[in-house]
Amino acid sequence: MSRPGARTLAVLGLCLVLLGAGVLAGVRWARDWEGSVTLLANWSGAEREQFERQVVEPFEEKYRIDVVYQGSSALSQVLAADMAAGNPPDVVVLPGPGELLAYAVEERLHPLDGLFDTRHYDRFWAPEVTVPGQGTHTYWLPVKTGLKSMVWYAGRPPTGPGAVPDGRWCLGMESGATSGWPGTDWVEDILLQQAGPRVYEAWANGRLPWTDAAVRKAWTTWADMVGAGTGARAGKALTTAFDADCAPDRLEHLGSFRAGHWGPEGGDYVHFSEVVPEAGPDAGTWEVSGDLAALVNPTPQAEQLIRYLADPGTALPEYSANRAATADEERNATEREIGAVLREPGRARCWDASDAMPRTTRDAFHQAVLRHLAAPEELDDRLAELNDLREPQDLPVCGAD
Structure with missing residues (x-):
């Protein structure tokens, strides 16, 4: 009978170690884990x-x-x-x-x-x-x-509808399977600041048509603010990641997760109502x-x-x-x-409207803002398509408990 070689013994030893570890893990699971x-x-x-x-x-x-x-x-x-x-x-x-x-x-x-x-x-x-x-x-x-309705800046704070010169916004739409959501944030926030929480909640719950004048105005305001339809600018926004670096001399409409980017630049934020054109009497509600x-x-x-x-x-x-x-x-x-804004009672807050909408409507909204950025002259077609998907629901979208 031949004796096992050194290599065979080493393999056998390793197998015994692994078997022992497996038995030990099984015993540990049976004894400790629930x-x-x-x-x-x-x-x-x-x-x-x-x-x-x-x-x-x-x-x-x-x-x-x-x-x-x-x-x-x-x-x-x-x-x-x-x-x-x-x-x-x-x-x-x-x-x-x-x-x-x-x-x-x-x-x-x-x-x-x-x-x-x-x-x-x-x-x-x-x-x-x-x-x-x-x-x-x-x-x-x-x-x-997370907190939205924020305009991040470094240096002098922007105030007033004319405080943001043309071309100063950082804007990126790319986000994988959810590309377009930064654009929905813009449209939602503009509607919230221009028309107020009551109109916003009715729209988010599918009880106000997408073709309503207040909703349409929010879309056209966004297009004017970011230069929709401007070839090079729109094309860059469509292919830029939402979390790409933003230069300190520019401004950014993104949520609280961007604090880590702007903090090292000495950045701060103002409420979006400070810069949106034609903000209404109920402006100041936070989108969250x-x-x-x-x-x-x-x-x-x-x-x-x-x-x-x-x-x-x-x-x-x-x-x-x-x-x-x-x-x-x-x-x-x-x-x-x-x-404090997110937790404290008495703060006027509204859900991100697209996140409050049914999935089919939300996904179509994402796509619509991408197409609107490239071709704002087709807005009526986009709104009619979204209106066909409208599903009335009863969800608490806004609150100030």
Whole structure:
């Protein structure tokens, strides 16, 4: 009988080590872990790393529940496919309430009643929603929030409708599967500042036609402000990433996530109503955004994750809407001010309208602003197309709790 060579013994030793590790892992799982929960969201890169470090890892350590994170930039398409296949995630995080409302109406979401104290949030952020045949329930809570209606600048602050000379706006429309959303932010914010929250909410809920004079005026105002139809300028905006660098001598209409870009430049912001032409008497309302968590599969592990996300002691990324959470004293003055606008009662706030709209309308809106930027003379065709998609709904879009 031949004796095994050194190489054979080494391979055998490695196999035994791996087998031992697998057995150890299996024993560890059986002894320590209490199951798993799948979470679908659109965070990637640094956003995902921050969420996993600040939220997922402490949750897993505390409750011994494994969080299986599924990230996708095509979030809506992935979720729809998973739902159709009967294999949805346990918890989903979507930007804005419009798509979630549709899933609630289809009885795809489970109420969050009793899982957290809704008094920690303004009703605007975690509302009770009435769904026909299902009563009134809370179906989502904010994981992180963002402030819009901001004009970033460095140096002298812009004030007045004529304060921004032609060509000074930084503008980028490219954002992968969601390209166009920066343009929808412009149209929405202009309508909000010109026509006020009541008109804005009716439009976002599909109860005001896209062909209404106030809506049409918002589109034409945007075209005039950014030079829509101007070949080179429009072409550059269509191919520039939304988060591309913006020179300090220019201005940018983007949300609070841009604080990290403008801060090192000594930048600050003014409310968009300071520069939008023909701002109305109700100007000054803030447009806001939020990533909202909802329960699709109510397992004990999924419910525990919802409780954890709503716990005031959980260190959520960026800006939390939980009024009971401890204020982050490490933030700078600008960031603390943004957090106050997002959390404090009495602030007039409205959801990003496209995020409050049904998915089909939202996606068409994204495409329409891209086409309007290139060919503003075709506006009436764009508005007629969007109006055909109008679906009246009843969602709390604006609030000042």
